[in-house]
Amino acid sequence: MRRILLATLGESTGDDAVRTLLPLIAVASLGVGGSLLGVLNALPFLWYLCAHRQIGAAVDALGHRRAVLLGNGLRVLTVTTLILLLVTGHLSVLALLVLAATIGLGDALFTTGHSSMVPAVVGRERTADCYQRIEGISAVARVSSPAAVSALLRLASPALALGLGGAAYLFSLITLATMPHRRSPDANSPESAEASRSRAGQRPSPTSRPGWTVRRVLSTRGLSHLTLSTMLLNSAAMVSGTALVLFALTTLGLPTSTVALFTAAGALGALLGATFSTPLRTRLPTGGAKLCATAGVALSSLVIPAAFLLPAAQAVTIAVGELLVAACATASTIVGSDVPARLVPQQQLGRASAAIRLLTIGVMPVTSVLGGLLIAASSPVAALLGAAGLAATACLPLLRIRRWSPPPPPEEPA
Template sequence: MASTASPKARAEGRADLGRPFHWLWASTAASNAGDGVTRTLLPLLVVAHHPDPAAVAGLTAVNMLPWLLLALPAGVLADRVDRRRLVLGSNAVRAAALAGAALALAQDRPLVLLYGLAFVLGVAETLADTAAPAMLPRLVDERHLERANGRLSAAQIVLGETAGPPVAGLLAGLAASVALATGGALYALAALLLLSLVPSPGSARAPQSGGARSAEARGERRGGVLKDIREGVGFVLRHRTLRLTLAASALYGLVFSATFSMLVLLSDRTLGLSGAGYGLLLAAGSLGAVAGSWLAPRAAGRLPTVRLARWSLAASGVAYVLLGAARDPLLAGLALAANGVFMMGWNIPVMSLRQRLTPENLQGRVMSVSRLCAWGTMPVGALLGGLLAGALSVPAVFVVCGAVLTAGALLLLAPLRDSPDGPGRSRPRPDPHDRPSDKE
């Protein structure tokens, strides 16, 4: 069927995202490659010298702890300072920490130093991953947010989740110090690339160049951190669209962590796959997500945003159900690939919608609330997945969680309606439940 989009709309869809975005993308790609290396390497170092399940679990807990402790303050900081400098500094800290670790851990690898490194990397990640998405509305036209978010997501999946882990394994086989130094070099490259990022005139919502704040804006934010946190959380709670989409994100975080924690058992016990087969299952999910990061922006140009997000999230739940019901590895791989597509069909439109609905002075705080809702629920979801598997079975975890996700997506997002102005980048209809912030 021929496209109904006008030539002007098609030209806008192909428009270049601009040099500032390309610098941000390159920096994000380098830091995601660093994430892929370090997240794989640190558990390998713990297992090699401290082969205790509690020690490995502790490493993960320490690395994720900053998201629970610092997510909301990180959002305040991202709204008070130049976000580009915040991301640049965070990458520089990670580079320095890994370079120091390559020297300090060359011989002995005490657990306390590995935990300390994991915590420092977690703090820097919390700051960088809060500030970087908040930069995007200043760098690209809001009509192209889906496409920009799609490209950033693709870089994260390919470099952070697909290429990074096997590279880390190969480097660790050579020397741990080489692997640590490689991760540090990637973060250093990410910091250097950001030095060239200067927003083009007219590319930002706000007039300040480079993310700098005016004296008036800085004056408005003189106050306590708790006051700023309350302002950001209050804006989300008063805004019906943000409130309901964040509730759906929290539900998805629970479901994702509950199912992912059991995926290795599903692969081994139910599907009878080897370690290599489990790796292929993960690769199928990653390939689906890469495809979804390409498809979602194009679907967003033709479908209303809320409708696309709602049905993608519901379809992701159906894919989990099919994964739990599958007994053939090929069908399981197809279900995981489909889930990857639908996951991007949810993440990219909703991320772009939040960026559009949030005033510039609240971008960091709304992003921090979003991260806290989505990632803060993951430890709880992993615990629930284990309890559910013990009470029922491993496949039942996927079936039950998928059904809950589908029902939750349809119920939570049912009150939201897109604007009748047309498909694609339409905003939700004005709602009496959406009360603007005093500073908007």
């Protein structure tokens, strides 16, 4: 588990650095406007919409180890290319969009492979504990990485700041490449036998179950409810994230430097949520624990627009709201994180993870656009209230499984 956590620190640092810098480079160096900037931000998510089956099949065919290494390697090469183009003055808008899409492909391969790798390495029983630590480390990276990028931008140049992201990806790549290989616990399962028959060119057994597609995810008790709830929560987060900046800057007139601190408040909340998710997971059924955390997101989402009604301490109110939302959202993410590993055979986790991400992540660029339209048609306050309503609807699928927990994992061979 230690190597996974170290690799997570590197990968999260690289992600935060690159995601912070790409829009800045697009606007400051290339003069990109709002429409193209929206395309740039949406490109990494489009792989989950357009190629989720291919990515899932590639992860299952390559194996989780090769998939995460390929994803990290692709991002290292892409960031290096971006640095060279930036330094030599040959970077264009088209090149930046292509490189952003390539980084998104590497991210899709890594995250899908990572979902398959964690239960294979730490064991299905410890998957939720591992994800709890991963969320905590990611929260630390979300605070430290933007601060480091800001310092490098002031002292040096965007190219050097991008070097931080490339080095972090490389660190993650080396850490995972040197991790001892562990045989999959499901190597002797019927699903593994079917995979072997398929690779050998033989027809699958007529009694074999269908693969883990979106339809099967949505028809599996427990997994479908958790997935739908996460999809609605992510939609609420995209609408809220789009509206928050406009609400703070235009509606309340807060300075940019103050708004930047809201990210730190959210990261601190994520760290607290990762810490305090343990009582939820251990004392309540999975469905009930997820319901409590999701309800916390819905209620906390009302704190931010409440700043509009206050004559003072508006920035503090928003920061507190961001902290509470992030804490509850992180706890909701951790609760049930081991469900796919408990229900899906190891050899099909890549396809299942890709199908789940099509629903939970693929919806994000769509709701981001819809959130922008809502803001244009009404106001940032209305969009924030709409996001709180979406978070509340995320509780509905969980009401039916509030006493449900996944079955224990099968005994793993020594």
